[in-house]
Amino acid sequence: MSKKYAIGVDYGTESGRAVLVDLSDGTEVADHVTPYPHNVIDEKLPVSGVKLEYDWALQHPQDYIDVLTQSVPAVVRASGVDPADIIGLGIDFTACTMLPIDKAGQPLCFEPALAANPHSWVKLWKHHAAQDEATLINEIAASRGEAFLPRYGGKISSEWMIAKVWQILNEAPEIYEQADRFLEATDWVVSQMTGQSEIVRNSCTAGYKSIWHKQDGYPSQDFFKALDPRLVDVTETKLRGDVVALGTKAGELTAAMAERMGLVAGTAIAVGNVDAHAAVPGVGVVTPGKLVMAMGTSICHMLLGTEEKEVEGMCGVVEDGIIPGYLGYEAGQSAVGDIFAWYVEQGVPAYVEKAAAEEGINVHEWLERRASAYKPGETGLLALDWWNGNRSVLVDTELNGLILGYSLLTKPEEIYRTLLEATAFGTRKIVDAFHSNGVEVEELYACGGLPQKNHLLMQIYADVTNREIKIADSKQTPALGAAMFGAVAAGADKGGYDSIVDAAKQMARVRKETFKPIAENVAVYEKLYQEYSKLHDYFGRGDNDVMKRLRSIREEARQ
Ligand SMILES: Nc1ncnc2c1ncn2[C@@H]1O[C@H](COP(=O)(O)OP(=O)(O)O)[C@@H](O)[C@H]1O
Ligand SMILES: O=C(CO)[C@@H](O)[C@@H](O)COP(=O)(O)O
Structure with a gap:
């Protein structure tokens, strides 16, 4: 079997970076950065020029697709590797970076009639304007003795999914109504590559950012009703979708996206992940x-x-x-x-x-x-x-x-x-x-x-x-970790790995010199x-x- 490779794409706050990795030993063969053309949107919306309030931080979903169509072909070209030997791709993202999408899976901000509404855009992880909602979530959860609260050290952050969704409902009920779902950006980008009508959510962001628990699921309807009766069925409607473990194959790259990314249709795509979390197997x-x-x-x-x-x-x-x-x-x-x-x-x-x-x-x-x-x-x-x-x-x-x-x-x-x-x-x-x-x-x-x-x-x-x-020996540890998950999504019979443990053993490196007390x-x-x-x-x-x-x-x- 010829040498096999995977690509890890690390979505940071201001840019996205693709790294092409040799699966035999984790060597980083090529990397390429695409700065987001719209960067962090914190003053006014693109095109309409609508002004944003203090503490807002939005992004443009097209920028994420640009990373795939610019940085991925760039690393393939620079490496000279045959795309047929690139067997898997994984991504990691900032979180909770979330967006409302329509029934076809398209961001609501792409619809001209909604583009002047700030709530139709991607809310970046550091959007801090949902603090009032977060404070109420914490007060109500504490007064009800909700079992989930200790799992988050006693407090739910304004950066996370439920606070952000509730802010949308409070300030733009029409956007809440029109949203078919709210999704982590990491899951949305994966769905754009796999083209699946049934979107999957990854266990990492669902757990850390959306109060999901493997045994208990999301908080009860009673809890959401106590927050706001309009939220009673939010997890069955706007947050619906199977939650699957990291390393699972979300699907395969569509022919259309393969063409734009310079890869082969059918390449295995791993479920989304978070930057810091992907770095763990990366070291x-x-x-x-x-x-x-x-x-x-x-x-x-x-x-x-x-x-x-x-x-x-x-x-x-x-x-x-x-x-x-x-x-x-x-x-x-x-x-x-x-x-x-x-x-x-x-x-x-x-x-x-x-x-x-x-x-x-x-x-x-x-x-x-x-x-x-x-x-x-x-x-x-x-x-x-x-x-x-x-x-x-x-x-x-x-x-x-x-x-x-x-x-x-x-x-x-x-x-x-x-x-x-x-x-x-x-x-x-x-x-x-x-x-x-x-x-x-x-x-x-x-x-x-x-x-x-x-x-x-x-x-x-x-x-x-x-x-x-x-x-860590790598300077791109999250991207390396994401590539490992891509290799796991492809599986050992395709030249990848059957588990992240196997991938980490072969591909991760730390430096010889350590710091000793x-x-x-x-x-x-x-x-x-x-x-x-x-x-x-x-x-x-x-x-x-x-x-x-x-x-x-x-x-x-x-x-
Ligand atoms: N020599 C240095 N010693 C300590 N901190 C540094 C040094 N050079 C830069 N920094 C800090 O490193 C941070 C950037 O770290 P980096 O890992 O590159 O960025 P990010 O967290 O955005 O990924 C900045 O906050 C900067 O102040
Ligand atoms: O909050 C998390 C992870 O839980 C990060 O995604 C978020 O702080 C962004 O981190 P970076 O600034 O990209 O290092």
Whole structure:
């Protein structure tokens, strides 16, 4: 049999990337990025120019199709591989990125009569305008003692499906009426490739974002009726569709799409997936005890378990949500690289920028070099990493950042180091929450942009968590994971794999060099972590709500 290949397509917030992968060893043969022509739509709608309100974030579904018809043929051309040897394709996406579609499966925003209504468009994961609905969902679920709430760490996010659907119903009932279904964008793009009239939903987004449970299904009709009588049958109508496990073959590529994508009709297409979740097999993790951190502007923490446990502040636990056969746990920090970016852009004096330019490095690298000269504890500073609220374990978007211990001698590199340490303490909180609730964390795996960019950061994470960290060898870990699911959809008899476990064994790689905890650093960080925990609870658990009071004083001042 000739060499076989699969393609993984990673749909990010601003662009989509196709990666063509050799199935024998996971080598990434070619990759290509298509920036979304409409990017994030957060000011006004295309064509009609209708203005959007604060906190809105939309996208254009045509941009997703452009990625398939531009980046996929580009990687096929660049690799010189015979399309007949590309046996499978998988995609991963941001989530919950959702859209209303009509009976024919077309987005409502494609209909000229509806295109001027913002609710007919794709709502991107970071569309935050459904907070009122999310708050009510949480209050009503808590007062009814709904069993699903603990599975989401006690809170349903405004980013997720039910809040977004309810916002559409409240603000544009005519769009709700006309929508045949609401779909995750990842499932919609798959349906465009397979052309199936019967759309399938993947277990990952259904579980983490739509409150679906493998045994219990969606929340009861009584619950939805308590939210709003008009929602009583929403899961049987607008959210209908079989939920299938990751790795399942959703269907085969249609002749029409094969022509546009430069592939062969009949190529196996895997069910959709989420970016952070696809990264888990992408680093080779297919068993419990290994926490995968997708580290970039934010961190998603992913972990496998064998039993459903309640863990404070996690984003969710879903059976088959990451690797079929396991409970998949997700937690996260809503700002990490973003905090370092904020400091570099807003906080450093001009002499730092000048010195970095003279040394021919960027400001991050300059600060990292200087900060590496300090020992743990030597700065005398401590920070709370809540520059964009707290996603886990407090689940509170109204918390803010804090730095303690300044003096007239404090240097920029000391502040930078303190910010790196604060995000590591935030991760330690998450590790401890899982570990102490029976979901073991033995070692850490890191992927995404940060591990490639900042060694000091990774050493601090190893020291603060007192765990070895392995680093993904691939720079495109989610796309590699998506390609693996494509290979599983094709199956071993076609030259692919019968399970994601088999695919990960052959195709995933971590680097030889790992970050190991250094005993003397661990001891100092243990002391600092105790201090961090005191501040964390004092400002985050109600002892002193000064951060919330400052917000309301700010709101009054702004009015
Ligand atoms: N040398 C560095 N050290 C620490 N953070 C960095 C460095 N260079 C860039 N960053 C941060 O990395 C983040 C981007 O990470 P990346 O993984 O590339 O993006 P994304 O999360 O969008 O996929 C930005 O928030 C930026 O501030
Ligand atoms: O929320 C999730 C996963 O649950 C992500 O899709 C979302 O935060 C987007 O992440 P990225 O900015 O693409 O790293």
